[in-house]
Amino acid sequence: MDTLIAQLQRQFRDYTISLYHQGFLDDQFTELKKLQDECSPDFVAEVVTLFFEDCEKLISNMARALDQTGNVDFKLVGSSVHQLKGSSSSVGAKRVKGLCVTLKECCDSQNYEGCVRCLQQVDIEYKTLKAKLQDLFNLEQQIVQAGGRIPQVDI
């Protein structure tokens, strides 16, 4: 019979794999995990927190710019989405990054409707990722609290 730790470890492994397979995360997230060590045991959580703060700030900037109907500063939207694309790429947030690419294209062609639609999708996507990563970190905590080790997951 599986111990609690083994069950939690299996859940953690399966959940991690699903996040990669469903395209939420890519190799760069794996690179971040490699950097986590005894000196900085919460490194990944710290970096993704900064990323989600970026998301909130930049999405808000873009929404405000797009609200100025008839006088939209597409250059500002473009530079904000460029920044967001950069940080999503840096943390391995694959779907968010993909949507940023689409949003940048809408911005470059000054497609207002496209920008508004895409920005809404970016907002939904980063919030979805945030919730999923929170679940993942909670699983890690449960494993540690039960006295187990967090398994290395090979994707």
Next chain:
Amino acid sequence: MTRNQIAEELPNLAESKLTALVVDDSFVNQTIHQKLLNRLGIENDVVTNGKEAVDVYCSGRNYDLILMDMDMPIMNGIQATKRLREMGIESKIAGVTTRANEGEKKEFMEAGLNDFQEKPLTISKLLSILHKLNFYVQT
């Protein structure tokens, strides 16, 4: 990579006491780049744009390596690299940017870079920069 694997790649790194300056306006990238450098035992500082990088050098500080982002407010990476070279600064400068089209890369290189890597940086990309810039060679 484990510390032992890294030490094999850069045998004299432990005694190298290399220093680096991270120039990037993104907190996410600053954190990652600093962690990468720390992992390799490279002492480092961070500034948030090209002007701050120039100011740091004007204040008399010096670094073996600069990791220079391209897009930054106030003074971007191209402008900062040109300015540092005009000042006679010989630190190795590695441009790190998400912009990868040949024209932009050329413009950045011509500003005075020693090397160029596409973001996001990883341990192996940073090792590649260090190898290229001969930091592991002890003469």
